Amino acid sequence: MTRSIAQKRADFRALHAQGCFVIPNPWDTGSARYLEGLGFKALATTSSGFAWSRGHADGALSRDQILDHLRELVAATDLPVNADFENGFAADAQGVAESVRLAVETGVAGLSIEDSTGNAADPLFSIDVAVERMRAARKAIDASGADVLLVGRAENFFAGRPDLDDAIARLKAYSNAGADCLYAPGIKTREQIAAVVAAAGGKPVNLLVGAASELTMKDIAELGVRRVSVGGGLARAAWGGFMRAARTLSEEGRFDGFADAAPGVELNAFFRPFAQ
Secondary structure, eight states, X not given: OOSOHHXXXXXXXXXXXXXXXXXXXXXXXXXXXHHHHTTOSOEEOOHHHHHHHTTOOTTOSOHHHHHHHHHHHHHHOSSOEEEEOTTTTOSSHHHHHHHHHHHHHTTOSEEEEEOBOSOTTSOBOOHHHHHHHHHHHHHHHHHHTOOOEEEEEOOTTTTTOOOHHXXXXXXXXXXXXXXXXXXXXXXXXXXXXXXXXXXXXXXXXEEXXXXXXXXXXXXXXXXXXXXXXXXXXXXXXXXXXXXXXXXXXXXXOOOGGGTTOOOHHHHHHHXXXXXX
């Protein structure tokens, strides 16, 4: 590693100042190192991708498991890492502050806090409570003295409450509460994206593109988005190949699923230098 944690954090913040960049989402050391090798400038964790790699559903892992994962990825790569930190692993502001303090200690360059409750019957915190939680996250980062970027997430479209006006109202409130970057996962249309960018008032907006899309990076940049993440998209793509190959073997006794497999020689050549 050549960059200090402080330098990673400074470089990460600078990436959000202008232009538009992709921040792909690895789920383990190997995928993180491979993405770095492709020339990406930063990485973000994926709670779903990591949970699946551990044999669990998204959201089922503990705070300690996520913190260990953050430490692993920060140590694995020279790139800044943004933490998918779910809802801060606490309902109240004090608990969020404690979780954020622990996340900052892992060396991450950024972290996101969701406004989802985890309760299907009442999936979103009220705006007042969500703002209090965001303020607590901001204060915890500031108290640490670390230049960690705070991402405010409005989960409306993921939580079964696809109300764009409410999502925008939430993002504005999170911005005022200290969020540096704004994120409404699940928006897809040009009109939705443009509306969120306009409401952000110049603050960087993260767009999730986790499935095939007619939009290109050029299109997204022209809409004013600053960064694009893929969530569990890469992990699901990997699982898709694995599942198709495994099912073909199990159900048909055929090995056709290995036709597009990555060459072991290529993988060994890429990863061999890390042993040194």
